[in-house]
Amino acid sequence: MKMGRENKLDKKFPYGKKRLINGHEGVVYVPSENRFAVVLIRGGNSCDPTRFTEEETYFEYGCDGADGLFSDCNYYNPDMLLPIPESCVHNGKLKLDAAKKLVFSDPYACMLFQLERIEDLGEAHNFRVEMAKTGLSEKEARALAVNHIFDRTVIFGLGTTGMFIGDLIKRKYPHSKLVFVARSEEESPKVKFALDITGADYVRSNYDSDELLAQAIENKLGGKATLFIGTSGNNIEHRIAFEQGVLGCNGLYDSFSLGPVVSYDTMPFGFKNQLIFGSINFRQSHMEKAIELLSESRYDEIVSLIDRDRFTSDPIDAYENIIYSKGAPIKTAVIWNKKYIEY
Amino acid sequence: MKTFGTYFQNDKLSPLCYGEVEIENTARRRLRTEPEKTAFSAKPYLPVFAEQTLS
Missing domain, CATH: 3.90.180.10 (Medium-chain alcohol dehydrogenases, catalytic domain)
Structure with a gap:
């Protein structure tokens, strides 16, 4: 309109x-x-x-x-x-x-494609470090890299797309520590439904500063994120991931938002070996x-x-x-x- | 063929309207490797309001 x-x-x-x-x-x-x-x-x-x-x-x-x-x-x-x-x-x-x-x-088909992209890119991004850690063959290390990219996942935004990708990740990678971040109250029907469907944790985005929100997310995750998915359509996503450093080394940033400009400081970004991608289709x-x-x-x-x-x-x-x-x-x-x- | 529906238009006060519209059976392609096809008519039963339409 x-x-x-x-x-x-x-x-x-x-x-x-x-x-x-x-x-x-x-x-x-x-x-x-x-x-x-x-x-x-x-x-x-x-x-x-x-x-x-x-x-x-x-x-x-x-x-x-x-x-x-x-x-x-x-x-x-x-x-x-x-x-x-x-x-x-x-x-x-x-x-x-x-x-x-x-x-x-x-939207569910869109998120199935997102999952495919995360798997493809996560595998390519980290199989060599898995080979170095484990001494496994390339084929075995690639399978390990796919699995580990979902270890600690942040989904920023809790509309249907955020909910669906969380659902799909939990179905296929039940070991994933999954945290939704959104503005809604914990007791809202939407949040309760999403947590019930996925078994995920939740952080309400109502802190006084980005720093405090980032700390709350990391506390809930139990460490830095291996995967950060932005679905909120808000600029705070990339600030939390990059400026506040919630996305860890060798991490993957999936931008499913339409509108925000993703920016990052090239110095830590390069040394942290992070990967950003966006794709909206199926x-x-x-x-x-x-x-x-x-x-x-x-x-x-x-x-x-x-x-x-x-x-x-x-x-x-x-x-x-x-x-x-x-x-x-x-x-x-x-x-x-x-x-x-x-x- | 004429039908009734809601539609977007360029209008400062009325960008979304309901009324009679003329629709055409335009030949469309699903994929590059396939021929264009004219369409089956279909009747929507439960359309929903999308979150990101035209965003």
């Missing part, structure tokens, strides 16, 4: 249009095939959307160059309508709890895995509904005063068409 108010949306519009139907997360019904589907939102002229180049094109339904989900119907590339598990459907209707889980397919295989994992998850518990008429009667007011208001639920969805939903 900010871009629209500032007259900056032109590049986002579908070709020849002066508007963009919004919405890029959700579940749809395909009448010609009598089935439900999750839309593989990201496509285009790239060999691999996680590695697209300056010469390749890219589109994203509801976000970049292609209309999205908030309409009575729309057109989608048939190969991008991914099937959902049969368990999500009952008597020809989509179960509401299943639909609520599947609306997270896009492949179809990630989304298929996300659909599978989400359908068996508890994430329906964090989705609230808003009445369609309430939303469409004044969508700006709904965004500003309900969906993104203080105390708003983690995720808000609208049942656009009640015909095939089983309550």
